[in-house]
Amino acid sequence: MLRAVVGGQPWSQAKIPDREWKAVEVAHLQLGLRWPLSRVEIDARLESQYVQLESRRGRFRDRLLERLEAGFRARPEGSVERTLFDSFANAAGQSGNDDLVRVARSLQSALGNESDGASDKHLAEAFCELIGALRSRDEGDEDSSGELEESEARALWPILAARLADEYSRVEGDFARLMHGETKPETRRLLQLAFNRVHSNPQVLVAQSMVGREGLNLHRACRHVLLLHPEWNPGVVEQQIGRIDRVGSRWEQQCRSAIEAGALGESLPRIEILPVVFKGTYDEQNWCVLRERWGDLRAQLHGIVVTQWQKSAYGHLGGVIEEINAAAPSFSPLRRDRQRGG
Numbered sequence: 001m002l003r004a005v006v007g008g009q010p011w012s013q014a015k016i017p018d019r020e021w022k023a024v025e026v027a028h029l030q031l032g033l034r035w036p037l038s039r040v041e042i043d044a045r046l047e048s049q050y051v052q053l054e055s056r057r058g059r060f061r062d063r064l065l066e067r068l069e070a071g072f073r074a075r076p077e078g079s080v081e082r083t084l085f086d087s088f089a090n091a092a093g094q095s096g097n098d099d100l101v102r103v104a105r106s107l108q109s110a111l112g113n114e115s116d117g118a119s120d121k122h123l124a125e126a127f128c129e130l131i132g133a134l135r136s137r138d139e140g141d142e143d144s145s146g147e148l149e150e151s152e153a154r155a156l157w158p159i160l161a162a163r164l165a166d167e168y169s170r171v172e173g174d175f176a177r178l179m180h181g182e183t184k185p186e187t188r189r190l191l192q193l194a195f196n197r198v199h200s201n202p203q204v205l206v207a208q209s210m211v212g213r214e215g216l217n218l219h220r221a222c223r224h225v226l227l228l229h230p231e232w233n234p235g236v237v238e239q240q241i242g243r244i245d246r247v248g249s250r251w252e253q254q255c256r257s258a259i260e261a262g263a264l265g266e267s268l269p270r271i272e273i274l275p276v277v278f279k280g281t282y283d284e285q286n287w288c289v290l291r292e293r294w295g296d297l298r299a300q301l302h303g304i305v306v307t308q309w310q311k312s313a314y315g316h317l318g319g320v321i322e323e324i325n326a327a328a329p330s331f332s333p334l335r336r337d338r339q340r341g342g
Contacts, residue, residue, distance in 0.1 A: 001175075002027050005045050012174060014050040015043045060115060061104035064123070065089055071124025080148045081128040084135075087150075087157035102164045106130055106190075109174065112199030133189035134160040163187075176204035179211050188216075196220035198250075213239045219249035227275040229283060234294040245271055303328035 002024065004011040016024055016039060028037045069089070072082050092100035107126050108115045118126070140148055140156030148156070163186045177191055188211075194200050198221040205218065209231055212218075222244045230237050244251070254269040277287045291307075298304040305328050306321045314321065 001046075002031060002033065002042075005042060005049075006033065008049070010049055010053040010056070011046065012050070012053065014047050016046070056116070057105065057108060060108050061100060064100065064104050064107070065092060067120045067123050068127055071120035071122070071127075074121060075124060078147065080153075081131050083148045083150060083153040084131055084157060084160070085127060087153040088161075090154075091157060091161065098165070099161045102161070102168050103127070103130070105168060106164060110194050110197055110200050112197060112201070114199060129193055130190075131160070133193045134163050134186055136185065174201035176206065177202040179205060179207040181208060181211060183211070192216060192218065195222065209236070209240070212243060216243050217246060219244040219246040219251075221250050223249065223251040223254070223269065224272045224274065227273065230275060230286065230290055232286070232290060232293070234290060234297045237290065237294070238297075241271070241273060299328075303330050 001011055001013060001016075003009075021039065024039075024042070025037060068085060072085055075082055088099060088103065091097050092103075107123065107130065110126055110130065111118055111122075114122075135156070138144070140152050140159075142152055143149075163184075166184075167187060167190055179188060179191055183191075191202065191205060195202055195205050195218055205212075205222075206228075207216075213236060225241050225244060227237065227240075231240075249271075251269060251271050258268050275287055277283045295304075295307040295310065298307060303325070305324050311318065311321050
């Protein structure tokens, strides 16, 4: 929130609640901001930018149906998304219906800074992705025809709209979200959809171990993993890290760009794994055991017989350690080329 205030970026908050002021004081100190901390001034800035944000939302909402209609002209008639759009448009035209407000807010949030300049086609694609997140596979297709009839879409849309209303009835903010075992499947899909966009919220996703272990693709806009009380099994932690270590990931995109710009070695971007460990606590013991087991796993799978942290503990044996690691089998094409002199 403070970064947004300093940078003049929109933030969905008109003032600071009393319960958050202490956190604001700490954040101000940690950021090293030069301007004096004033609650009155921050509230004034938040209110001013919030008025502008609401104005943008209103302009976006007023033309949304028209622009979605234009975007869907290029898509085939009778598609599930087009049929559901027609049902949404009919519902949005009814007095007292808030579906348009919620869909507009969802699309604007998903597109982030790109929402104002998005083309009609891009908006229609975002609406299709929203439908895919709200709707479970084949839901509403009562006759199992593989298509959604007009009557089926009319019956299904209120269900999808209720899920969207439930998502936007939350009292917490959008910047960071929690995903746990009781999080509904459609909410998980919505969070995954939004998290995988670079400029949209949530920017931080806190997930319980069992939820964030497998089956989630969170890689398109993220290359940082914070481990809060990691599992004892390094294989499980590798699964958690694997949520962002995938083909087409944010890291892969940045790495390709860096290589094209001439970056090499340590200057290349990496997937950042950041454990949160308090020295002298149970956390430290947990991390030490996990790190040992992780070393064993790397030795078996990657040929790293002696890990970097073990090497630092036995500096006088550096030459021997290098010789041991060099003798281990390696399937890296880079290392193989170096050995061949290529």
